[in-house]
Amino acid sequence: MYKYPNAKKIKAARSYSIPEVAEVLGCSARTVRNWAGMGLRVLSDHRPFLIVGDDLKTFLADQSKSKKVKLGPNELFCLSCKAPRQPMGMMADEVTQSATISRLVGLCEVCGGTCNRMISAHALPEFARIFDIASK
Ligand SMILES: [Zn+2]
CATH class of the missing domain: 1.10.10.10 (Winged helix-like DNA-binding domain superfamily/Winged helix DNA-binding domain)
Known part of the structure; x- marks a missing residue:
């Protein structure tokens, strides 16, 4: 890349x-x-x-x-499309990166590739209202 x-x-x-x-x-x-x-x-x-x-x-x-790409509240960034995308089924995995940072990972609804979004850990409840989040 x-x-x-x-x-x-x-x-x-x-x-x-x-x-x-x-x-x-x-x-x-x-x-x-x-x-x-x-x-x-x-x-x-x-x-x-x-x-x-x-x-x-x-x-x-x-x-x-x-x-820098602005993501909408319901979007992750697709690494393959290099564009903001909604994840399939609005499902995302939450991967803890540090005490304050989490990463949401989903599958791009367009290409099926991996989409990511870094979020601050305290914003997680907010994103949990938008996405169906599974914590890892
Ligand atoms: Zn994609």
């Missing part, structure tokens, strides 16, 4: 050439040039073209925000 580049590796006060950005983030130079087309500011007065670390951090943060 495509993992978004880790902006923490970028130093805000530094400027990077396009190949340097590609190397630090482990992506291709072409990807970095695509970001320029998507609004990432590139200082093109001199060669090599430079990207200010702070601009890059802001750009990546905005991108990852816009990728």
Whole structure:
């Protein structure tokens, strides 16, 4: 699965050439040039073209925000469809992740694949009104 580049590796006060950005983030130079087309500011007065670390951090943060999918109260996120889906029969298993976090797991009503949703443990009773939840 495509993992978004880790902006923490970028130093805000530094400027990077396009190949340097590609190397630090482990992506291709072409990807970095695509970001320029998507609004990432590139200082093109001199060669090599430079990207200010702070601009890059802001750009990546905005991108990852816009990728976040809003789920409706009755939806889980299908990993195969990469879309919000209702689970088959509105059934979900609750898998405890930690003292405060639980994961709801169901089967996608469209593709039959696994759908997930991370919820805070205290929201469980709320979700139990929507889904038929089995605790594991
Ligand atoms: Zn699906």
